[in-house]
Each structure stands twice: as structure tokens, then as C-alpha cells.
Amino acid sequence: MGVIMINDLIKSTNLISVPSEYAFPAKPEDLNMLTEKEVEQVTVPVIDFSTLTSGSPDQRSKTIEDLQNACQDWGFFMVVNHGVPESLKNDLIASCMKFFDLSPEEKSPYRGKYEIDPRIVLDHETNLNTAVDSVSFWRDQFRVFVHPIFHPPHSPEGLSEVLSEYTKRSRDIMKELLKAIMEGLDLEEDGIEKLIEQKSGAQIFSANLYPPCPQPELAIGLPPHADHGLLTLLMQNDVDGLHIKNKGKWVAVNPTPNSIMVNTGDHMEILSKGKYKSVFHRAVVNNKETRISLVMTNGSPNETAAT
Numbered sequence: 121m122g123v124i125m126i127n128d129l130i131k132s133t134n135l136i137s138v139p140s141e142y143a144f145p146a147k148p149e150d151l152n153m154l155t156e157k158e159v160e161q162v163t164v165p166v167i168d169f170s171t172l173t174s175g176s177p178d179q180r181s182k183t184i185e186d187l188q189n190a191c192q193d194w195g196f197f198m199v200v201n202h203g204v205p206e207s208l209k210n211d212l213i214a215s216c217m218k219f220f221d222l223s224p225e226e227k228s229p230y231r232g233k234y235e236i237d238p239r240i241v242l243d244h245e246t247n248l249n250t251a252v253d254s255v256s257f258w259r260d261q262f263r264v265f266v267h268p269i270f271h272p273p274h275s276p277e278g279l280s281e282v283l284s285e286y287t288k289r290s291r292d293i294m295k296e297l298l299k300a301i302m303e304g305l306d307l308e309e310d311g312i313e314k315l316i317e318q319k320s321g322a323q324i325f326s327a328n329l330y331p332p333c334p335q336p337e338l339a340i341g342l343p344p345h346a347d348h349g350l351l352t353l354l355m356q357n358d359v360d361g362l363h364i365k366n367k368g369k370w371v372a373v374n375p376t377p378n379s380i381m382v383n384t385g386d387h388m389e390i391l392s393k394g395k396y397k398s399v400f401h402r403a404v405v406n407n408k409e410t411r412i413s414l415v416m417t418n419g420s421p422n423e424t425a426a427t
């Protein structure tokens with residue numbers, strides 16, 4: 121039997137309500153959003169990446185300071201001028217979309233358990249914690265180890281090439297950001313090479329697909345969670361849905377086109393001795409458009425999923 125994912129379900133049936141297994145019971149704190157007025161007053165910190173690689177010493181120091189504040193106050197920041205061509209992002213989104221559009225039979229060889237085995241994992245009902253144990257998320261995901269061993273899916277054609285290119289570029293961005301963050305923490309920079317180059321350090325890519333949902337307020341794309349690694353890099357198509365928790369309230373972020381959203385994870389909290397928290401975030405769904413997010417994170421191969 122093939123793998124029926126939410127994308128397949130949407131295409132094959134005319135859903136007008138959320139099936140019961142997808143109904144997400146929101147808790148009061150889940151609804152604690154900023155008011156529209158408050159939203160206008162908050163801006164997620166923006167980091168100009170080019171100042172780290174080709175800025176003057178003063179510009180670089182200023183950005184390191186901005187990073188310190190961003191990690192401390194938000195655990196989230198938006199990276200611009202990072203050098204990843206928009207065409208690469210669009211090609212990767214298109215290839216991932218083609219993967220999700222493979223027939224259930226074509227997807228079935230990729231079904232598996234997420235273990236040390238660095239192969240692709242196809243996942244449509246991962247539950248992150250016992251509180252939401254019986255709920256399926258309104259999301260299809262495929263997740264694949266991309267470093268130290270690169271294991272892309274064989275189909276669709278072309279996915280492997282674009283993913284390989286994005287793996288390299290995002291790794292360089294991650295390293296440069298980590299170097300600057302370490303500098304801000306007065307930690308030895310060369311420790312980073314060890315941290316993310318050592319054999320046990322893994323880089324994991326996941327593509328998340330959130331199809332339109334007939335009753336978005338009843339379902340959840342991805343419930344509140346924190347990530348495991350040092351940093352998570354996220355790019356998306358032009359559809360918003362990422363919320364981050366800041367000072368006890370949920371903030372909907374609207375990344376500027378072609379920016380990369382970055383958040384600090386559990387390993388960063390440990391590395392910074394608790395100064396930079398592993399921040400909570402979630403993905404909500406909408407009833408109009410399909411959202412895709414491309415997530416690159418690091419962790420160790422014997423850990424369970426990034427998400």
C-alpha cells in the first residue's frame with residue numbers, strides 16, 4: 121500500500137471540515153496573540169549577513185552585538201543579504217513540491233523510521249509530545265540527513281542537485297553565524313569547527329508542506345515546540361504561518377522575501393550556559409494557500425527528529 125499523506129487526501133477528496141484525527145485542542149496559552157496594534161510595534165531583529173563576511177571591522181562588531189541582543193531577547197532573527205540566490209530557493213521549493221506530489225505508491229519506499237540510519241524519512245503524523253499524542257498535524261514532511269552523509273531521495277529528478285547546493289550554502293551561513301555568536305559569547309571560535317564538523321555532528325534537512333485547511337482554527341501545522349540543534353535556518357514560499365513566542369505572547373512573523381529565519385535551539389542554550397534560550401515556535405495553517413517551509417538544522421545522528 122502506498123503512503124497517503126495530507127496532500128494526497130486533499131487532492132482526492134473534497135474536504136469541507138477537519139477530520140477528527142487532525143482536530144487540535146488549543147490550550148488557552150495557544151491563543152495568547154499580540155493585538156494588531158502590538159504587532160505593529162514589534163519587529164523581529166534583522167541581521168545583515170554581508171557585514172559578517174565583507175563588512176568593515178566596525179560593521180562586523182555592530183552585527184555581533186545585534187546578534188547578541190537578538191539571541192537574548194528573541195531567540196529568532198531574520199537574515200538578509202545571505203547570498204543564497206532566489207532561484208536556488210525557488211528550485212528547491214519546486215523540487216520538494218514535486219516530491220510531495222508523487223503518487224502514494226511512488227512515495228512508499230521512503231516510508232521509514234527515524235533512526236541512526238541516515239536515510240530519508242517520510243512523516244505525516246509525527247507527534248512531538250504526549251499532550252498531543254493522538255493528533256495528526258496538518259503537515260506532510262520529508263526529512264533527510266544531508267551531512268556528513270548526503271542521502272537525498274532518488275526522485276524527483278533534480279532534487280538531489282539543488283539540495284546538495286543548498287546544503288553547502290546553508291552550512292557556510294550556519295558556520296559564519298555561529299562564529300559571530302561564539303565571538304559575542306567570548307567563546308573560542310575554533311570550537312565551532314569541532315562542534316559542527318565532528319563526525320557525530322549531523323545536518324538535517326526537512327521540507328514541510330502545509331496544504332490549505334478548511335477549518336484552520338481547528339488544526340495545527342506544527343504545535344509549539346523548540347528545536348534540538350544549535351541553530352535552525354528556515355526559508356519559505358510566500359505564504360506565512362510561522363509564529364514565535366516572545367515575552368509570553370505569540371508573534372506571527374512575516375519574513376521579507378528571500379530572507380532566512382534563524383532560531384536558537386537546545387544545543388545553543390547549553391553552549392551559552394542558558395543565556396540564549398531554545399525558543400518556542402509553531403506553524404499555523406490557512407484555508408487559502410499551500411505553504412512550504414525548508415528547514416535546515418543540526419544535531420547528532422542518534423537524536424530523534426529535529427521535529
Ligand SMILES: O=C(O)CCC(=O)C(=O)O
Nearest residue numbers: 328361362403413415427
Ligand atoms: O514551518 C515552519 O514554519 C516551522 C517549522 C519548524 O519549526 C521545524 O521544522 O522545526
Ligand SMILES: [Fe+2]
Nearest residue numbers: 346347401427
Ligand atoms: Fe522548529
